[in-house]
Amino acid sequence: MLDAKLRPLIDPPLNAIGRTLAGAGVSANALTFTGLALGLAGAAAIALGHIGWGLALIIANRLLDGLDGAVARVRGPSDLGGYFDIVADFAFYVSIPLGFGILAPANALPALVLVASFVLTGVSFLAFAVIAGKRGATTEAHGKKSFFYSTGLAEGTETILVFIAMCLMPAWFAGLAYAYAALCVLTVFQRSAMAVVAFSD
Structure with missing residues (x-):
């Protein structure tokens, strides 16, 4: 929901740094795997009770x-x-609820529900992308991507804001997890309605 609106704000500084890194010989895949390692380390830090470090590593990952x-x-x-980018994203997304689930037994069920909602949202996102790509559909609302990115209520920006809120207010993890899981399910219904409109011919 917020990703496309933020692109005009975040792309110029990112592109400037990206040009410098590319000129220095840094590859995109190296950044992807480094970011994934930092994100998974953040999940591990949360699981071990070092939530401040977890938050810092989440931000570094993004x-x-x-x-x-x-x-x-x-x-x-x-x-x-x-391919590597989207796999790394979803590996990171599911790792953070897992970290909170390990942190406290009371978090286990809401973490499981949130991970399940991420899986469902991811399936709807990728299925839409495959069919849209097959039909030759294109969009750059989320910037130039390797495949079709459909919009939704729950996207990357919303997910990171929820993760930050969880780190800042860990006692509220369960409520935040259930609320965001519900938003993810609504996103699946929204994307399914978009599919009915786009693919019913």
């Missing part, structure tokens, strides 16, 4: 996630890079 795309735009995007 910064590198933005920079890998910026470098790819300079060097030229690749299908393999697009």
